[in-house]
């Protein structure tokens with residue numbers, strides 16, 4: 001067994017222990033039939049692997065900031081854990097910035113990248129000294145005005161779209177010819193405009209590209225980085241000094257949703273980048289990375305109780321409490337986002353038995369609410385449990401309020417020291433209460449609509465109209 005396989009096996013064992021412990025310790029009960037779990041040692045290990053991969057390929061002393069893409073897992077305790085592991089934050093909205101700040105991530109370790117920053121967003125970022133990448137010429141105009149009116153410590157740059165092409169998931173491919181992100185580098189006149197923009201603004205010191213997320217082949221991602229590096233070299237040649245001093249290569253390392261393997265690895269990607277673009281790592285440029293999914297996905301599990309089982313048209317169906325509210329992408333686009341499902345018995349032990357083709361359905365009131373369709377699994381029975389694996393990024397932290405289903409509680413787990421097989425839990429997010437659901441659904445404004453217009457007395461014609469309207 002390779003060391004990677006051994007660490008994958010350890011992670012799976014930790015997960016199985018955590019599932020059993022979640023039931024034993026009452027995190028999941030018949031009345032609270034869904035819970036989300038995060039593998040804390042696993043997250044730490046991924047952060048360490050990311051740091052080590054880039055330390056290996058960069059010249060000694062190269063400044064490197066790994067900024068976690070907050071959108072992947074917008075949970076404050078997770079951001080705090082990553083902060084402790086030396087990881088900063090990439091934010092794309094006032095909400096994400098607030099989460100990063102609540103986690104104590106320093107402005108100097110934060111990057112703002114939204115494509116729709118308001119003047120207030122820009123003012124706040126520049127006042128705090130947060131790095132900003134302008135997404136368009138219009139945004140650069142706004143930054144110009146802000147820089148003229150107040151001094152800032154913010155490192156500033158432009159996001160480019162290297163237009164190297166898309167991956168297998170169109171919605172996540174940001175380097176297509178017509179992507180909405182960044183300045184489209186291969187468009188007529190764009191390259192010359194960018195070089196001039198830097199020549200005119202000595203304070204533009206960064207260049208940013210993020211070529212896509214899940215579904216991008218590594219060589220295509222590496223080409224996006226190579227194009228960005230070549231542009232930085234061209235700008236610096238043109239201005240005759242090292243004005244661009246930092247390149248932000250974005251995130252996008254894909255995750256293997258088909259097995260427990262951590263693949264591709266940060267090490268593979270960093271080595272490929274160093275091969276394709278050695279000049280990026282020779283110490284002349286600082287580096288920023290913005291990985292999201294690859295840091296968290298493998299470390300999250302949604303665990304849900306099988307409420308009922310039935311048979312329909314010859315198909316076995318397990319009705320569970322995990323569906324579209326925690327796995328929105330999978331339910332609406334199952335072809336792009338298949339999830340592995342693990343079956344556990346009532347006590348949380350891995351379920352065995354011959355595979356039976358069955359549907360794993362969610363609780364929402366539409367027919368397509370399926371976590372998995374036609375999936376071979378040991379036949380699920382009432383009171384069993386199912387786990388949706390690899391859901392640590394872009395799943396349970398991205399609750400979808402269909403049917404007013406409550407946000408499940410999220411708990412981090414780690415093996416209890418000195419007690420083999422035992423698991424300790426920490427609260428990451430408490431389960432949403434019914435009172436919170438009512439409040440978030442306008443509960444403080446019950447009579448606002450009926451009070452808006454005075455009720456008119458019915459006129460005789462109204463009474464005689466067939467529709468009663």
Ligand SMILES: *Cc1c(COP(=O)(O)O)cnc(C)c1O
Nearest residue numbers: 069210213251252290291292293
């Ligand atoms: C979404 C996003 C990321 C993170 O992508 P992952 O695929 O989760 O690694 C990084 N940078 C930007 C600008 C993004 O939009």
